[in-house]
């Protein structure tokens with residue numbers, strides 16, 4: 001058994017598997033989603049076996065505290081990263097001002113087979129947001145307001161944005177550059193109950209000139225095309241703040257050859273009911289990320305560096321750095337150099 | 350494009366002049382050391398001159414960086430011009446401290462300073478245009494990431510400077526210039542100490558970078574150009590350290606490996622982020 005482990009622990013294999021890992025990493029470059037997972041999993045598994053075998057059998061690792069900590073931590077990182085991939089979740093969601101989070105609205109969901117978080121316990125309500133722009137339409141800071149449960153039955157206001165995610169039950173919500181306007185509409189079908197909803201327009205200001213969308217009432221009838229005529233104060237040459245509360249828009253509708261322009265509060269009679277344009281709102285696109293191993297990965301990685309630092313310290317504390325000789329004759333000759341003798345004792349390494 | 354002489358340029362030019370003089374003084378030092386009397390690695394007068402000139406260059410770069418910071422309103426973290434300038438400062442600073450504290454490596458200045466010159470000439474060819482500070486750069490982990498990276502590159506620079514001496518000594522005509530340095534076997538060991546230090550700071554840089562990436566882009570690792578390249582660099586360094594422990598690697602092959610690792614790191618720093626728009630996505 002030990003003989004087999006010793007073979008598996010060979011550093012020659014380490015080098016081979018490292019080379020394979022390098023190839024796997026290069027293949028992953030820029031396209032991790034479409035690259036088969038085994039290009040990384042296989043070399044990492046081989047390295048893991050190799051490392052575990054070395055930790056068990058090789059006194060050069062397991063008798064040296066710092067080096068042992070470092071290599072065990074490396075193994076742990078690989079294991080944690082694997083657990084992370086199995087349990088992670090990534091998704092996107094567009095949250096309209098005033099809307100509460102519901103998992104059903106998540107899109108592009110990707111998750112590991114063992115994902116089991118408390119997504120159903122995530123509650124927050126989207127509020128308004130502002131985004132600063134500098135001359136040349138360079139996006140600056142995002143301040144997105146959200147209401148989160150305060151634990152006492154009420155709501156607490158928080159501001160998130162850019163590198164400050166909203167973290168609830170381990171789920172991290174990041175604002176993205178994908179955000180824009182929405183038209184709030186109330187549809188009053190003939191003989192039915194009135195419903196209020198929103199039509200999301202494409203990302204703004206990316207699609208400044210394509211603020212259009214379409215909708216067909218569930219009751220049937222003609223498809224309705226909407227177009228938002230926006231006044232946002234946008235200034236490509238200067239400083240400007242994107243803020244839906246300071247923007248205005250009229251809504252242009254086209255359906256069945258009819259063209260109507262509505263101001264907030266105005267209604268239009270359509271084939272199967274009455275539609276009211278309640279006003280302008282905004283939506284923020286969030287990226288959702290969940291990985292329960294994040295803190296552990298960080299701690300383990302820091303531990304690995306600590307191990308390496310201890311190893312470095314111990315290894316060199318007893319071996320002074322060489323100093324220049326005061327005797328010229330000594331210099332340049334390995335065997336006669338007294339300084340060298342100190343360092344050369346055993347293999348430095 | 351800026352047509353006027355911006356505030357940081359005079360300081361940058363003078364700093365580069367100081368580095369150039371330091372390079373010249375270092376070369377004179379090793380040449381004159383042949384006849385040196387004290388028996389030290391290099392002629393002592395030249396050593397203080399070299400140290401003084403590098404320190405002056407570092408100081409001038411501090412002023413240049415401060416001027417630029419005031420002018421554009423943020424630190425040197427975004428475009429190639431400011432990254433190069435900032436590295437010229439930190440590499441100079443770390444090298445100056447090591448030069449001062451570890452006299453045996455002083456003749457490496459004849460290798461290290463010309464390596465700095467690659468960056469020096471490069472930065473002088475670039476326009477000092479003001480960069481735009483991306484929203485995701487307002488993060489304290491950026492500082493840790495950049496700081497660790499500076500030590501990583503500086504230790505690699507020293508390691509490859511020593512490796513350069515090992516290679517230069519391989520040429521019979523140049524060998525006498527460095528005969529007051531310890532033998533190659535000792536230089537090799539000192540150089541690999543710096544490589545081990547570099548690995549520690551490389552690891553720290555990757556960790557801090559991952560924490561920042563998690564905050565900034567909502568994922569700690571995504572194999573973008575910079576991440577892939579820096580991971581390969583880390584792996585290369587680890588593999589080289591293991592190879593040296595496992596095989597009897599000839600000193601000169603080891604020296605070439607150290608320089609190769611430095612060159613790879615150099616391209617990771619100054620090539621990759623500008624080759625791929627996807628790297629450090631916050632910029633867009």
Ligand code: HEM
Pocket residue numbers: 009010011014047048050051052054058060061067071074315349545548583584586587588590591594
């Ligand atoms: C995955 C399988 C690995 C195995 C089996 C392994 C094995 C070993 C062994 C046996 C030693 C002690 C060698 C000696 O002193 O003669 C060692 C040292 C070391 N290993 Fe690893 N290692 C592995 C991965 C890594 C990785 C991925 C890194 C970092 C990139 C790394 C960095 C180091 C360092 C820095 C030393 C100390 C070198 C020195 O003191 O000069 N190892 N490793």
